Amino acid sequence: MLSERRLEVLRAIVQDYVGTEEPVGSKALTERHRLGVSPATIRNDMAVLEEEGYIAQPHTSAGRIPTDKGYRLFVDKLAGVKPLSSPERRAIQNFLEGAVDLDDVVGRTVRLLAQLTRQVAVVQYPSLTRSTVRHVELLSLAPARLMLVLITDTGRVEQRMIDCPAPFGEVALADLRARLNSRVVGRRFADVPRLVQDLPESFEAEDRPTVSTVLATLLENLVEETEERLLIGGTANLTRFGHDFPMMIRPVLEALEEHVVLLKLLGEAGQPGMTVRIGHENAHEGLTSTSVVAVGYGSGDEAVAKLGVVGPTRMDYPGTMGAVRAVARYVGQILAES
Amino acid sequence: MLSERRLEVLRAIVQDYVGTEEPVGSKALTERHRLGVSPATIRNDMAVLEEEGYIAQPHTSAGRIPTDKGYRLFVDKLAGVKPLSSPERRAIQNFLEGAVDLDDVVGRTVRLLAQLTRQVAVVQYPSLTRSTVRHVELLSLAPARLMLVLITDTGRVEQRMIDCPAPFGEVALADLRARLNSRVVGRRFADVPRLVQDLPESFEAEDRPTVSTVLATLLENLVEETEERLLIGGTANLTRFGHDFPMMIRPVLEALEEHVVLLKLLGEAGQPGMTVRIGHENAHEGLTSTSVVAVGYGSGDEAVAKLGVVGPTRMDYPGTMGAVRAVARYVGQILAES
DNA sequence: GCTGGCACTCGGGTGGAGCGAGTGCCAAAC
DNA sequence: GTTTGGCACTCGCTCCACCCGAGTGCCAGC
Numbered sequence: 001m002l003s004e005r006r007l008e009v010l011r012a013i014v015q016d017y018v019g020t021e022e023p024v025g026s027k028a029l030t031e032r033h034r035l036g037v038s039p040a041t042i043r044n045d046m047a048v049l050e051e052e053g054y055i056a057q058p059h060t061s062a063g064r065i066p067t068d069k070g071y072r073l074f075v076d077k078l079a080g081v082k083p084l085s086s087p088e089r090r091a092i093q094n095f096l097e098g099a100v101d102l103d104d105v106v107g108r109t110v111r112l113l114a115q116l117t118r119q120v121a122v123v124q125y126p127s128l129t130r131s132t133v134r135h136v137e138l139l140s141l142a143p144a145r146l147m148l149v150l151i152t153d154t155g156r157v158e159q160r161m162i163d164c165p166a167p168f169g170e171v172a173l174a175d176l177r178a179r180l181n182s183r184v185v186g187r188r189f190a191d192v193p194r195l196v197q198d199l200p201e202s203f204e205a206e207d208r209p210t211v212s213t214v215l216a217t218l219l220e221n222l223v224e225e226t227e228e229r230l231l232i233g234g235t236a237n238l239t240r241f242g243h244d245f246p247m248m249i250r251p252v253l254e255a256l257e258e259h260v261v262l263l264k265l266l267g268e269a270g271q272p273g274m275t276v277r278i279g280h281e282n283a284h285e286g287l288t289s290t291s292v293v294a295v296g297y298g299s300g301d302e303a304v305a306k307l308g309v310v311g312p313t314r315m316d317y318p319g320t321m322g323a324v325r326a327v328a329r330y331v332g333q334i335l336a337e338s
Numbered sequence: 339m340l341s342e343r344r345l346e347v348l349r350a351i352v353q354d355y356v357g358t359e360e361p362v363g364s365k366a367l368t369e370r371h372r373l374g375v376s377p378a379t380i381r382n383d384m385a386v387l388e389e390e391g392y393i394a395q396p397h398t399s400a401g402r403i404p405t406d407k408g409y410r411l412f413v414d415k416l417a418g419v420k421p422l423s424s425p426e427r428r429a430i431q432n433f434l435e436g437a438v439d440l441d442d443v444v445g446r447t448v449r450l451l452a453q454l455t456r457q458v459a460v461v462q463y464p465s466l467t468r469s470t471v472r473h474v475e476l477l478s479l480a481p482a483r484l485m486l487v488l489i490t491d492t493g494r495v496e497q498r499m500i501d502c503p504a505p506f507g508e509v510a511l512a513d514l515r516a517r518l519n520s521r522v523v524g525r526r527f528a529d530v531p532r533l534v535q536d537l538p539e540s541f542e543a544e545d546r547p548t549v550s551t552v553l554a555t556l557l558e559n560l561v562e563e564t565e566e567r568l569l570i571g572g573t574a575n576l577t578r579f580g581h582d583f584p585m586m587i588r589p590v591l592e593a594l595e596e597h598v599v600l601l602k603l604l605g606e607a608g609q610p611g612m613t614v615r616i617g618h619e620n621a622h623e624g625l626t627s628t629s630v631v632a633v634g635y636g637s638g639d640e641a642v643a644k645l646g647v648v649g650p651t652r653m654d655y656p657g658t659m660g661a662v663r664a665v666a667r668y669v670g671q672i673l674a675e676s
Numbered sequence: 677g678c679t680g681g682c683a684c685t686c687g688g689g690t691g692g693a694g695c696g697a698g699t700g701c702c703a704a705a706c
Numbered sequence: 707g708t709t710t711g712g713c714a715c716t717c718g719c720t721c722c723a724c725c726c727g728a729g730t731g732c733c734a735g736c
Contacts, residue, residue, distance in 0.1 A: 023698090025697065025699085039710090044700095060715095061717045149487065235573055376678070395730085
């Protein structure tokens with residue numbers, strides 16, 4: 001177990017390194033922090049911290065920088081979450097309230113988050129399966145062509161074209177629409193399969209294939225394709241990465257384009273509270289020098305999706321965590337209102 | 339007017355520079371191209387080309403690189419559009435045909451374009467005003483709360499929440515829905531204002547404010563906010579920019595985040611055929627070292643939106659133009675089918 | 677108008693010297 | 707046992723001098 005002072009030294013190293021972006025030495029530490037001991041003592045402490053793997057030196061005769069393990073300890077034990085100032089809070093609220101629809105909410109959120117944290121922001125669209133159905137609409141576009149529109153309580157609207165196996169009359173259509181809605185409106189999308197299971201049986205034999213097709217579209221196709229959609233912003237902030245940004249930016253940009261990877265990353269973020277993944281804790285190779293701060297958000301008490309930021313491991317964790325948490329809260333509020 | 343051979347020299351310079359990314363000298367030129375004259379002659383031609391502003395040298399004792407003006411001449415007079423190979427065409431078609439809805443079409447298009455050109459792809463969503471209305475849906479969510487859903491022939495689905503000035507009965511709602519649809523379905527969105535102008539008058543006095551609100555939402559809010567939406571992809575390709583990419587990438591990424599700027603850029607692309615904007619021809623400051631190749635696409639003969647790529651001025655123009663044109667065509671086909 | 681020759685320019689790469697921040701270790705002091 | 711001052715050592719960084727070679731412009735001759 002590390003002594004109190006050694007933890008303090010680690011905290012100081014992290015703070016200084018985040019601020020200056022340069023390896024920090026023993027002398028500089030005593031000058032910038034009131035540690036009450038001499039550089040020589042700090043050197044001893046640093047040697048211990050290095051042996052334990054919390055810090056490292058890029059090369060002999062250079063100062064120390066925190067390792068992933070060091071940041072981990074810092075985040076877990078040494079740093080709190082810095083709350084935002086109240087002007088910042090007001091700005092967030094004002095900015096988000098101007099949104100006109102879900103796309104707009106997500107778009108504004110991602111810009112906001114990128115601007116607040118000066119990092120890359122990632123916002124997942126509210127999950128369909130975790131949302132509640134508000135309405136299902138069926139429109140006849142041609143004799144054997146339907147359009148299915150699904151609207152959820154989080155404001156998501158999804159649609160699909162359906163080619164029916166047989167022509168489908170207006171009466172049957174209205175019938176299906178009414179029955180479908182009466183069963184699923186107000187229910188969670190995850191329950192829909194169970195609720196509509198026996199629906200085809202109650203139709204004329206000739207219409208059953210079409211009804212089945214519609215249900216199949218609703219359940220499979222729609223969910224699979226749209227479940228996981230996300231928006232990214234603030235990539236220009238990647239240029240703030242540090243002096244070695246030209247080397248790092250390529251793999252990060254590539255990773256960001258792979259939405260599947262990102263979604264997995266966000267998905268791994270534990271349900272309750274905020275998750276911070278530091279450096280090599282991120283499975284993806286392109287992101288081993290980045291940290292991901294993510295949190296769930298939702299219109300009610302349950303999270304319907306995640307949002308977060310991707311930045312250099314050398315980031316201001318307390319500030320970033322504060323911003324992420326605050327934005328998630330306000331987005332939840334906005335969704336609940338709409 | 340430049341002689342035939344001097345044009346040939348310019349073409350050779352552009353091609354070599356695009357390929358090698360290094361200033362090209364007179365000797366190298368004669369070696370790689372059968373110009374039939376000696377380096378000394380080429381030097382004279384180069385001196386003329388430089389005087390006319392088509393090429394420049396980064397510093398004395400270096401080879402020449404094309405200027406924006408040089409690229410302009412190359413694109414206008416010297417280069418054709420390189421058609422894609424038929425495997426490429428097939429790949430495009432296969433890839434795009436898997437799309438399930440408009441978001442998916444646009445998403446796939448942007449990925450496709452980025453991959454084909456190895457540059458940054460930009461795809462604008464089909465414009466609402468230039469589309470045709472397929473259906474308008476009105477749903478009652480609460481006594482004085484409506485949801486308006488608009489569906490167009492290009493597959494766009496937009497929705498808005500409406501807070502009514504007064505409660506609105508189911509009967510009136512059905513009435514409004516029916517009348518609205520009978521007037522606007524199959525018409526171009528641009529004509530809708532004219533078509534619904536007198537609609538409020540035919541309702542009971544108490545319902546008129548609500549009807550007006552609905553129409554106002556349909557016309558103003560919805561169009562303004564959603565007219566100009568776009569998707570960007572392939573930003574990782576910016577790292578291919580050249581040796582000075584660390585300097586250039588920042589402003590470019592920033593410009594790409596300003597969708598307004600991009601839309602203006604695309605919008606300026608002349609209607610018929612492809613537009614190529616080279617370097618300083620782009621008004622935006624961050625894009626002065628990039629070229630933009632854009633073209634309109636649409637489900638019919640008329641363009642409903644634009645798509646294109648952003649890359650270094652030092653790009654393979656014939657290949658890029660070929661890819662952009664081909665993708666635009668196939669997207670048009672897909673939209674027409676859906 | 678084209679060509680070969682020639683002097684000149686200048687960016688980039690190489691290698692050594694000096695500097696300074698930072699370290700590790702040790703003996704003495706607290 | 708912990709802390710401290712002292713001291714030798716390491717090593718990355720910068721500066722500078724140097725050379726090399728690609729490329730140019732110019733000129734006289736074909």
